[in-house]
Each structure stands twice: as structure tokens, then as C-alpha cells.
Amino acid sequence: MFNPDEVLLLGGMTLVTFLIRYPVLAMSDRITLPPRLLQALNYVPPAVLMAIVVPAVLVTDDGLWLAPTNPRLVGALVALGMGLWKKNLLITILVGMGTFLFWQSFVGG
Amino acid sequence: MTTVSNATPWGEFWAGARQTVPLIFGAIPFGIIFGTLAQSSGLSFAGAMGMSVIVFAGSSQFIALGLLAAGTPMGMIVLTTWVVNLRHLLYAVSLVPYIKHLNQGWKLPLGFWLTDENFMVAIQRYRQGDLSRHKHWFQLGSALAMYTSWQLCTLIGLTVGQTMPNAAGWGLDFAMVATFIGMVVPYLSSRPMVATVVVSGIGAVVARGLPHQLGLMVAAIAGIVTGMLVENHLEQTHV
Numbered sequence: 001m002f003n004p005d006e007v008l009l010l011g012g013m014t015l016v017t018f019l020i021r022y023p024v025l026a027m028s029d030r031i032t033l034p035p036r037l038l039q040a041l042n043y044v045p046p047a048v049l050m051a052i053v054v055p056a057v058l059v060t061d062d063g064l065w066l067a068p069t070n071p072r073l074v075g076a077l078v079a080l081g082m083g084l085w086k087k088n089l090l091i092t093i094l095v096g097m098g099t100f101l102f103w104q105s106f107v108g109g
Numbered sequence: 110m111t112t113v114s115n116a117t118p119w120g121e122f123w124a125g126a127r128q129t130v131p132l133i134f135g136a137i138p139f140g141i142i143f144g145t146l147a148q149s150s151g152l153s154f155a156g157a158m159g160m161s162v163i164v165f166a167g168s169s170q171f172i173a174l175g176l177l178a179a180g181t182p183m184g185m186i187v188l189t190t191w192v193v194n195l196r197h198l199l200y201a202v203s204l205v206p207y208i209k210h211l212n213q214g215w216k217l218p219l220g221f222w223l224t225d226e227n228f229m230v231a232i233q234r235y236r237q238g239d240l241s242r243h244k245h246w247f248q249l250g251s252a253l254a255m256y257t258s259w260q261l262c263t264l265i266g267l268t269v270g271q272t273m274p275n276a277a278g279w280g281l282d283f284a285m286v287a288t289f290i291g292m293v294v295p296y297l298s299s300r301p302m303v304a305t306v307v308v309s310g311i312g313a314v315v316a317r318g319l320p321h322q323l324g325l326m327v328a329a330i331a332g333i334v335t336g337m338l339v340e341n342h343l344e345q346t347h348v
Contacts, residue, residue: 010164089131
């Protein structure tokens, strides 16, 4: 089944991940966050999401791909427009994905 | 979004699961591709399944595959996993005001299941103004929906995905990008928030060369600080 190397790898990855996610929650009843930090935390969701999205859209093995032939860029812009217009997450995902696949097959890629 | 202030625990639970459905759509291709790529990257069937079951952190699982395939030493893979998942620390701190009253029997599983998708859905619920005492049930419902579907997708990738030619090359992981864009949109309603996403987005591209994907954290923190500065500036100039 498992080989010993995998057991070590999985154990290590599990441990470091859990030790990020859990300890703050575990101690949360003894933590009082200063108002400044509470204010900053409002910005966490959009900041992290964008820091994941933008490189995933623009960066390739050969560097930045800032051109209308980039299907990820076109799909992302359409998804953004759709989200702002319809304000419906599922529609945003489906239309963004459809645009990406179309562009990849027939235009850029 | 439906807001019921006298919601029952199970009412919250199912609402959390329902609210997570679109995000599951976005994660399905991601999970399947993970399963598909796992064995060619040198992970056994049990190793890949086990990773989804006990690590349960999509992007770091992917990066681990890439590093494994490149023959990276194990310690390096674990270190990279740590850096990639550091953003969850921001999530945990954000949840503090809302979960501090819970006992460890709640905090431990909610911590284990804390992912991008789960956090984004849960924090929206916690920040709604109603006084439901069962919002943590909402988070639990979302977490279990996400966890179950991730395991199923990994399994599908490991079995069916293996038989599809070059399934990983179709670019289906773009679904995650579309999902995250859809989750950003509701935040784009104020100037400080817009400043945040612009700075963190550009910052992530500029800082992408930093080792172990550290650029993500640097960019996110730069975006957060920018949002605060703009917010404070607007307050001062408007008072």
C-alpha cells in the first residue's frame, strides 16, 4: 500500500497544514484582537483570492502572457464582467469556464 | 442570500452545504486532475487518496505533485506546503471573534477542514447581521460538503481520469480561477476593497519569483495594508 517515504511526506504535510489552521482557533477564547487588526481582517478574503487568481491567469512558463490570445485572460475578464453584471456565482463560473474553453479551442491557446 | 435569525442548527448546516455547491463545481475539475496526475507524479493510489483525506489542502497538494515529479527532497516539499498554506493563518485569525465561544470539540474539526472555499463561505455568514447562535453549523455544513466532494473527485481522477488521454492538459483547472473571481466580486463595492484587489493582484505577479510560493503571502499582506490605508485616508478626508 503506502511506501515509507509517502507516509513521511503525508505526515509532514498534514502536520504543518494542521499547525497553521488549528492553534489560533484553539486559543481563540484567550485572544482579543486589537481594532486595527480587526479592520485589516476585513480585507483578507479579496486580497488572498486575487493573489491566487492573477498569477494563475497571466503567468506561464515563458513569463507574462498579456495578450487577447491568452484564453485564461479572456475567460477571467468575462467572468469578472459576468459577476459584476449578474451577481450570481454559478453563472459566473459557468460562463467564465465556457469562454475559456471556447477561446482555448478556437482562438488562442 | 437567505437570512433566518432563528435558524435551527441543522437549518444552518444545510444552508452552509447549499451555499458551497457553486464552489464545489469550481473545485471538481481541480480534484479530478489531482487524482489523474498523482500516479504519474510518483504517488501511489493510497498515497494520493491519503493526501486528500488527511492533508486536505488543494493547492499545496498540487504543488507537492509537481515537486515530487521533479524529484524534490521531502523536507523541501513539506516546507513549501507550509508556506503555501500560511494564508490559512489569516483565515484562522479572521474567525477568532466568531468561534471563540466554541469548545475544542468544534474548533478542532473546523480547523482541520478550513480551506479557501470553506472560509470564504463561512466568513460571509458570520458577518451577516442576524443573531443566529448556530452559525458554526453553517461552517460545518460547508466544510463537510467540500470535504466529501474533494474525496470523490480525487477518487474519480485516480480511476476514470487515468483512462482519459492527457486529461490534465485540457486546462480545466481554470474552473478554480473562475470560482475565485466570482467570490471576489461581492467585495468590489468600496474604493478600499478595489485598492486591495489591485495591489494584491499586481503584487502577486511582481513577487512571483520568491521561493516556495511566498509571493502569495507578500502580495496578500500588501493588498490588506493598502486597503486599510485607503480606508483611513477616506475617513480623514471626509470627516
